[in-house]
Amino acid sequence: MVEAEFHHHPLTPFWKWITFTCDICGKEDKDKGMPYMCQPCGLWIHRSCASFPRSVKVMRHKHLLHLTLSSLEFLQPDPRICQLCVQKLDTRYGLYYCSKCDFVAHLDCAIFKENREDIDMQKFEDEDEVPELDELVDLELTNGFTYNCTICEFDLDVVCSLKSDIFTHEGHEHRLILSNTTHTQKCNCCDNERCQVFRCTTCEFVLDFQCATLPHTTRYGQHEHPFTLSYRVEDDSGEYYCDICEEERQDLKYWFYYCEDCSYPTHPNCIIGKYPNYKFGGAHTFDCHSHPLTFVEENKDHP
Ligand SMILES: [Zn+2]
Ligand SMILES: [Zn+2]
Ligand SMILES: [Zn+2]
Ligand SMILES: [Zn+2]
Ligand SMILES: [Zn+2]
Ligand SMILES: [Zn+2]
Ligand SMILES: [Zn+2]
Ligand SMILES: [Zn+2]
The missing domain is CATH 3.30.60 (Wheat Germ Agglutinin (Isolectin 2); domain 1)
Incomplete structure (x- = not known):
């Protein structure tokens, strides 16, 4: 036995x-x-x-999650979305669950080291102690992610006080949730593959941090007009180039910068260059995001 x-x-x-x-x-x-x-x-x-394990604590949720043999608890076998990887979850089998909040997670996602929070489980054996756990988590509202961009060859520490890790971006019509996975996922708006991306809960859209944090407008050298981040191809010519490097823009879905006055399209990497014009050390608020994000250049003094 x-x-x-x-x-x-x-x-x-x-x-x-x-x-x-x-x-x-x-x-x-x-x-x-x-x-x-x-x-x-x-x-x-x-x-x-x-x-x-019977219970786990993940960083993204304030309560303990309990392993549930869901066929016994979920009346309808509705397909659900795992709130850690933002992909489909089959509720006919085991899952980690918070019944207070109806929070569900795949078994593998809940025990994945990037998601899991190391706490002394003994302390929280008694359900009554969960409120104490709430307080403990409230003190640590800030999640730190390190975003390693191999294209730009620097690390961004994305410090974001996202309690829910949910945001919307004007480049996509549905809300997006942070997804951590052990395998890489390809961004829909560029060539990158990452283990940490934002995923849509409604469709299969995937957005990496680099695209999520592209400035809405940018300037290029002495060019007199600002360039705007664009999500749909500029015309129906069927041929799309970058006017800086003169290479083709590979995928029609990929985002690009565009000066409308001059019909001047560019790759994001070509116009922004190696060092995007983030305000290092300062808070950067997107119009698409409810919380300020702070970008910190890794090698400079950390706060
Ligand atoms: Zn049994
Ligand atoms: Zn999952
Ligand atoms: Zn098994
Ligand atoms: Zn909960
Ligand atoms: Zn991207
Ligand atoms: Zn979507
Ligand atoms: Zn280019
Ligand atoms: Zn122009």
């Missing part, structure tokens, strides 16, 4: 190679075909899945 932290019955090893679908991770696994089972509940569980 084996005890799994998250289940109130002991689990029995099943000494036969069988094909089954794990009730925790939802995967069918022929190679690991010697599962644990819970006879009273009719559950089949991978040996490796029996070791998920």
